[in-house]
Each structure stands twice: as C-alpha cells, then as structure tokens.
Amino acid sequence: MFTKGKTPEPPPPQPVAAPKPLIAEPPKTRPAAARAGPSIISADVKMTGSIVSQGELDINGHIEGDVKATALTIGDTGAVKGEVVAESVVVRGTVEGRIRGRKVQLCTGAKVRGDIYHASLAIEPNALFEGAVKHAQDPMADQPGGSSGGHGPTF
Numbered sequence: 001m002f003t004k005g006k007t008p009e010p011p012p013p014q015p016v017a018a019p020k021p022l023i024a025e026p027p028k029t030r031p032a033a034a035r036a037g038p039s040i041i042s043a044d045v046k047m048t049g050s051i052v053s054q055g056e057l058d059i060n061g062h063i064e065g066d067v068k069a070t071a072l073t074i075g076d077t078g079a080v081k082g083e084v085v086a087e088s089v090v091v092r093g094t095v096e097g098r099i100r101g102r103k104v105q106l107c108t109g110a111k112v113r114g115d116i117y118h119a120s121l122a123i124e125p126n127a128l129f130e131g132a133v134k135h136a137q138d139p140m141a142d143q144p145g146g147s148s149g150g151h152g153p154t155f
Contacts, residue, residue, distance in 0.1 A: 043077040
C-alpha cells in the first residue's frame with residue numbers, strides 16, 4: 001500500500017570474520033641439542049656431582065662424579081673420576097672409572113683406569129689403559145651385576 005514505488009533497501013552487510021585455522025601450527029624450532037654448540041667445562045673448573053647433557057660436552061676441567069652425554073670429549077687437561085656414558089667418547093685426558101659408549105676412542109696421551117663397554121673401540125699409540133674391555137651390542141644399557149662404584153677395575 002504505501003511501498004509502491006519505493007525499492008526495498010537491502011539489509012546492511014554483516015562483517016565477515018577471517019576463518020580461523022583448524023590446527024594451530026607449532027613454532028618452527030629445532031631441538032636445543034641440535035642448535036647449540038658443545039657445553040664446555042674449562043680447565044680451571046673443578047666439580048663434584050653428576051652431569052647430564054642432551055648434547056655434546058667438552059671437559060677440560062676436573063669432574064668427580066658420573067657424566068652422561070650424547071657426545072663427550074675429555075680434553076688434554078680434563079679428568080673424570082666416575083662413570084662415563086655417551087654415544088661417542090673421545091678421551092685425551094684422564095678417566096678413573098667405567099666407560100660405556102658405542103664409539104670409544106683413547107687418543108695418544110690418554111690415561112684410563114677402568115672397564116670399557118663398547119661397540120667400537122680405538123686405542124692410539126701411547127694411550128695408557130688399565131682395565132677390561134668388553135664388547136657389547138648395546139653398551140649404553142645398564143650392565144648386569146650392578147655398578148662397582150664406577151671407579152677402577154674390579155679384581
């Protein structure tokens with residue numbers, strides 16, 4: 001009746017919200033062990049207690065306690081008195097205790113007193129070693145018979 005000649009106005013447009021992603025993407029970061037360099041214990045450091053690292057560890061100081069890492073290098077001035085456990089162990093200094101590693105290397109000048117459990121072992125000339133060598137398919141697993149305190153060979 002009264003609308004003849006008038007065109008109906010369309011309703012005002014509703015704001016359209018941007019679609020939200022269904023799954024939030026996790027932040028793209030690499031694991032800490034992959035992006036960080038090795039942790040270094042300097043020659044002037046003396047520590048007592050266990051050390052655990054998810055990455056590489058370079059020891060040039062003196063450690064009295066067990067050390068566990070993915071890759072471990074004991075430098076010329078480094079010394080560990082305790083058990084050493086790592087996928088890769090390179091010894092240039094001194095170890096008094098058991099070594100467990102898939103790949104173990106005793107470099108020239110190294111001094112090791114203790115048993116070595118390994119999948120691969122290399123001993124360079126003039127490396128001193130006193131103890132037993134035992135090949136193991138999985139040297140990283142706890143050895144049967146318990147720990148001998150991790151210090152020196154058992155007689």
